[in-house]
Amino acid sequence: EAFLTTFSKNAYNVDRYYDANLEQLLIGHVRNNVYDIIHLEGLFVAPYVDAVRRNCKTKLVYRAHNIEHQIWERLAQQKNDPFKKFYLRLMSHRIKKYEIQQVNKFDAVAVFTAQDQGTMMLYGAKMPVEIVPVGVELSHYRPDLEKTEFPSLFFLGSLDWTPNREGIEWFLHAFQNELEHDELPVKFYVAGNNIPEEFDEYEVMGKIFIQGEVDDALEFVNSKAIMIVPLLSGGGMRVKIVEGMAMEKCIISTSLGAEGINYKNGVNILIANTREEFLRSIRRCIAD
Numbered sequence: 001e002a003f004l005t006t007f008s009k010n011a012y013n014v015d016r017y018y019d020a021n022l023e024q025l026l027i028g029h030v031r032n033n034v035y036d037i038i039h040l041e042g043l044f045v046a047p048y049v050d051a052v053r054r055n056c057k058t059k060l061v062y063r064a065h066n067i068e069h070q071i072w073e074r075l076a077q078q079k080n081d082p083f084k085k086f087y088l089r090l091m092s093h094r095i096k097k098y099e100i101q102q103v104n105k106f107d108a109v110a111v112f113t114a115q116d117q118g119t120m121m122l123y124g125a126k127m128p129v130e131i132v133p134v135g136v137e138l139s140h141y142r143p144d145l146e147k148t149e150f151p152s153l154f155f156l157g158s159l160d161w162t163p164n165r166e167g168i169e170w171f172l173h174a175f176q177n178e179l180e181h182d183e184l185p186v187k188f189y190v191a192g193n194n195i196p197e198e199f200d201e202y203e204v205m206g207k208i209f210i211q212g213e214v215d216d217a218l219e220f221v222n223s224k225a226i227m228i229v230p231l232l233s234g235g236g237m238r239v240k241i242v243e244g245m246a247m248e249k250c251i252i253s254t255s256l257g258a259e260g261i262n263y264k265n266g267v268n269i270l271i272a273n274t275r276e277e278f279l280r281s282i283r284r285c286i287a288d
Contacts, residue, residue, distance in 0.1 A: 017044040023051050030056040043068045046102040062106040069096035074233030112237040113260030134242050141246035151286045153188040154224035160194035163233045171230040172202050174275045180204045221247045226285045231257035252281045
């Protein structure tokens with residue numbers, strides 16, 4: 001599939017989310033109703049902007065979850081395989097072209113971070129680009145330390161998002177031996193949507209648990225102690241970190257994972273960008 005899309009001129013990663021039936025449904029809604037604003041959430045619904053624009057005069061706002069092509073460029077930087085590097089850079093180039101083209105069809109853009117605002121302006125965005133950061137309703141986040149297993153490590157995130165999958169694969173490869181042989185005396189739990197079946201091979205009885213989707217994400221977060229965010233690529237702002245902070249978790253993240261969050265390293269988060277830094281941070285959390 002990757003080989004075939006190499007020779008396509010389309011931004012395949014976006015095109016595959018397009019659905020003609022959904023487009024017709026949207027056209028029916030915008031023709032038959034009056035809206036003050038129509039909000040399109042993320043690049044993967046941007047293919048519908050032309051159809052919506054043709055059928056109403058409502059102001060259209062685009063919510064940028066991240067700068068999508070930057071994720072692909074950063075993924076390319078992680079690869080040693082020349083074909084994979086070439087393919088990811090090609091995809092990045094095509095998505096960048098598509099992203100700029102689509103964004104300029106909106107009346108306004110809302111981004112999560114100042115970094116993403118600056119990137120949008122650099123690309124020549126002519127409409128207002130406003131920072132609207134992630135917010136949480138604190139009354140929904142009620143940590144209960146009596147139900148927290150200490151020490152314990154956990155990762156929570158959807159593994160159909162490539163940066164999450166690559167990050168957690170890197171972490172498991174880096175620390176599987178230490179976790180399995182108790183050099184790191186802590187259990188590690190991996191939870192989230194769309195975890196591939198092959199991840200079951202990482203399970204180690206009583207040490208590493210691949211849990212998959214959980215019924216209650218906040219209950220799961222509360223039950224564990226130390227949040228791992230080993231992102232090696234990505235962009236925007238990680239909502240899971242903001243929610244982890246609201247649940248009073250100790251969080252160990254790469255600089256990239258914590259991008260866009262107003263943190264102070266060593267005060268409200270631990271930043272680790274290498275295996276050695278992660279190891280040092282995990283040991284510190286287990287001991288303290």
